[in-house]
Amino acid sequence: MKGEIMLKFSRYAGIDMGNKTIKIVQLEKYKNKIRIKNILSIPNRSQNPFYSKEALSENLNAVFDLIKDHLRKQKITIGIPNDRVLYKKIELPKMRPGELKQAILWEKRELLAQLEGEYVVDYEVIETHANSYEILMAASLKGEVMEYVNIAEKFGLALEAIDIYPLSIARVFKSSFAEHNLVVVDIGASRTEITLFDCGKVDFTYSVPIGGNAMTKLIAKFLSLDEFDAESIKINPGNYQSEVKECLAPLIHHLTLQIIRCIKHFQQRKGEEVKTAVFTGGGGKLLGLRDYFFNETRIEVLLADEIDFPYIEIDPILKSAFDKMEFSCALGYALRGAF
Template identity: 30%
Template sequence: MALEKFMKIKETLLGVDIGYDSVKIVALRKGNGFHQLRSSNIIAIPPKSLQQKSADLDKIAEAINTARKTARPRISEKLAVSGLPESKVFTKIIQVPQMTDEELKTAVPNEAARHIPLSLDEIYLDWQKLGENSKNSFDVLVVAAPKFLVENYLVLFKKVNLELIAIETKGIAASRSIIKKGEENTIIILDIGAEATGISIFDLGSIKFSYTIPHGGNTLTKSIAAALKMTNEEAEKLK
């Protein structure tokens, strides 16, 4: 079931964002026809905790549980959604000839393999047909994520007794909150994290380009510290 449809029928949802060095959670409750913020919290975790094959899932699970317990009001929602870090996910628009949906199941992985620097055995692959590119072809949005990363998420959410109903890239997730339905302008979304910045370009409501720059908030903090001859902690507060 598409996340948009799921949100229409569910009264409560929990959003869990596992970033470079923190866990952020928000609890949403439906009211007046749309979801409203009920509670939120943020807890620090060791850098790159979930982005490694040897991730310490117990520490991250402890952080999520602490965030839920110490939030005010306390967070009890069980249905959760989360986003994969753009720096670890491959997002690409590919063109394929006109064909049936059944033929796409073979054609898309074969074409995607030419653009993704990992073997198909190492990734989970998903795609969505966007529309006609010309009379003879159409655009397909392809998203690929390393299996170890997705499996880390699945194991982690089981550890904290949350039902993970949806997981997608942060850029696409952000677009749902920012871009209005029927938007005709081209929109650029910048997701500035601690270690990387995700750039996503949307046109007519569909993603057209995605790229990650290996510089984020920490780069700015270090630059401020060097320029003003202060510690990183002082620069972080100034920033």
């Protein structure tokens, strides 16, 4: 219309393929402003979506069919589950761009030679020092990667990138913890991701096969309930607080030991303390977990929903629905395109 200035927005979407639900965050970017415009949470139709090509294909087809109309004309980043990726962190001396590319090529060949099966390898320079580069390499089965690409194309969606978990979660939290070391504990339905950060940079990540589903099963068995009712009590214990704490105590203890082992590994290598732990994911809200971890470690504990994201605006109609604990990973994937 004459006299109007048309604002050109870039639109991005991040998809977090969880074993229980698929989370989607949609962003708009105008100049340097980023706003969350929409969020979606869709039940995962497959009981075991990531351990066979057939199940993965079935699940991706179902998901993309549901969301295709929401994601037209958006640049989409989707994440591969962390336990389906192999990582290697390397350090290379400072060199010219062409030489660096060639050096990384040799590192990729060396990594592929150590793996059985057909893999694809990608990398990101996570830190540039005066005399060296820190590089995170990631390898995933080629067949699984191509399944994401082919099914997205089938539904006419613009797949901008296939991303990895530690870089996603780094985009969300690194600006808030750029000056000290951090552990992020992301408790999902079937596993917990433990990621250590060295002043905002990914140091290493570790996947533990413990998650919210295991907690629900324990509550169901302890209280002689079906899993639907047990899930409700896990989320809102009400009058069952003491019973929930009692039945989950061994699992919380085991999970805490796994986190402590990762922290000690970081401290032994770096000679530095971890100052803060951030709990995220649906399981991060578990009754008693925060207090138990603090009592065992004396490390400051924050929940993701207590952290401000100063560079991100949230559409006013979404503020009450946007749960940082649930959507932090999908947000990180969406931010890959926006940054």
